[in-house]
Amino acid sequence: MDSHLILKIIHMTFGSLALIAFLIRAVMLFWDPQNQPGKVTRIVLVAMQHLSFTVLIITGIVLLYQNQFVVQPWFYGKIILFVVILSATIKAFGKRDMSLSQRKAGVFVAGIAFAGLLTLVIWKPDFSANQTQQQGIQQPNTSQQNQLSSMAVRPSATTQPAQ
Structure with a gap:
């Protein structure tokens, strides 16, 4: 296997672990907020x-480097x-004193x-300009635009202005 594929597998595996850890902590928070898990x-x-x-951050940076920092728009x-996940997770599970409703809001936003x-x-949606053409919406091409502009009414050089 090449290194790019191995890094992608590691990246996806740890992404799954992050989601699993988040779900376990969220269930514990919602299930019995007064009786949190042991140390x-x-x-x-x-x-x-x-x-x-x-x-995730390290493998993501290495994968970016391997792709010469060329990314798709959805990236x-x-x-x-x-960043929202990190921020909301800190809000939901941080050690600071926060109300239960604030913690639940953090879990909701992170989810x-x-x-x-x-x-x-x-x-992996395509946000490029080609998307409109792929959906069957035709953009006028340059020859159509030239035909339209030649049909426009232009004042003739031979006509004299009315006096």
Whole structure:
């Protein structure tokens, strides 16, 4: 196997681990918010999330380097959603004193961002200008535009202005 494929497999594996750790912590928060997991369980879940996010960032940068930093337009949405996931996860599971409703809102935002990121990764939408042509909407080509401009009414040089 080539290194690019191995890195993609590692990237996807740790992305899955990050999602699993997030889902486990979210279920624990919603299931019984007063009875949170013990210290060892919390440490394991936090370590799993931190390791997953770190490996995702490192493998993502290496994959970008291998592609000479040439990316598709949907990639920028993926980066924004990843930052939203990090931010909302910190909000939801941070050590600071926050109300339960704020924590649940963080989990909700992170869950929506995970869903959006997975949708982008699976569908890989094409946001380029060629998309309109692919959907059957014809753009007038240059010969059609030239025909239209030649049909336009132009004042003749031979006509004299009315006095």
